[in-house]
Amino acid sequence: MDKVTVLAVERAVDTMHGALAEPLTVDDLARSALFSKFHFCRLFRRTTGLSPARYLSALRLEEAKRLLRATSLSVTDISHLVGYSSVGTFSTRFHHSVGVSPSSYRQGQVPPAEPGAVRxxxxxxxxRVIGPRAVEPVLVGLFRNPIMEGAPVRLTALDHIGPYTLDKVPPGTWHVLVHAGGGDQDVFVGEHGPIEVRAGITAHVADVVLRRRGKTDPPVLSALLDAPAPAAASQAS
Structure with missing residues (x-):
């Protein structure tokens, strides 16, 4: 990705961060990036994997997660602070993307893994996950979209980078997403996909190269990724 494109998308992301409670439009974001709307939308999706509107929604829900953990504000107040006029719409979108309701998330609950019929x-x-060997834990999941939202179809936790296996994978189109580090460590992310998984084909090889998480990487929304590594792994087994 060329530097001009990355800087333009970063300007748009900065604009989103600075106005999460505001009714931002794609036109507003395109102006902040200094591109035409059509060109901006194409470059934004190519850089982040998501449309500008989807990315903005993810940022709002990421901030809602932070406020639920760090404050005693009501769900209604938080919904308004992140740009929702309807607490019902906010709660529905939060549940879809995080995997649990706002009140359940505040209580530390995590979603069950998605069931998948395998015949x-x-x-x-x-x-293999390829990257800095010292980073841990390493979470590898299969998601429907190129963003860590909802319950992964399959998830495994590794003590360090190296080989991974996700078994009993249902047929479908999936993205392999990796999240490593956190806490006092830098956060690293990586992705591979989409991949087509079909019945009767026993193995699909998907190596993932980690990179330090940047400003244009989509937020991590799934509550399952907030759980301790062993708990996260057991939920997805």
Missing amino acids: GAPPVVTG
Whole structure:
């Protein structure tokens, strides 16, 4: 990705961060990026994997997660602070993307893994996570979209980078997303996909190269990724 494009998308993301409670439009964001709307939308999706509207929604929900953890504000107040006029719409979108309701998230609950019907020989997605060896924990999940939202179809936790295996994978189109580090460590992310998993094909190889998480990487929304690594792994087994 060329530097001009990255800087333009970063300007748009900065604009989003500075106005989460405001009714931002794609035109507003395109102006902040100094591009035409059509060109901006194409470059934004190519850089982040998401449309500007979807990315803005994810940022709002990420901030709502932070406020639920760090404050005693009501769900209604938080919904208004992140740009929702309807607490019902906010709660529905939060549940869809995080996997649990706002009140359940505040209580530390995590979503169950998505059930997946597997007939015949269960397909396996396997590969290696490549990156700084000292970073931990390493969470590898299969998601429907190129953003860590909702419950992953499959998830495994590693003590360090290296080989991983996701078994009993249901047929479908999935993205392999990796999140590593956090806390006092830098956060690293990586992705591979989309991949097509079909019944009768036993193994799909998907190596993932980690990079330090940047401003244009989509937020992590799934509550399952907020759980301790062993708990997260057990939820998705």
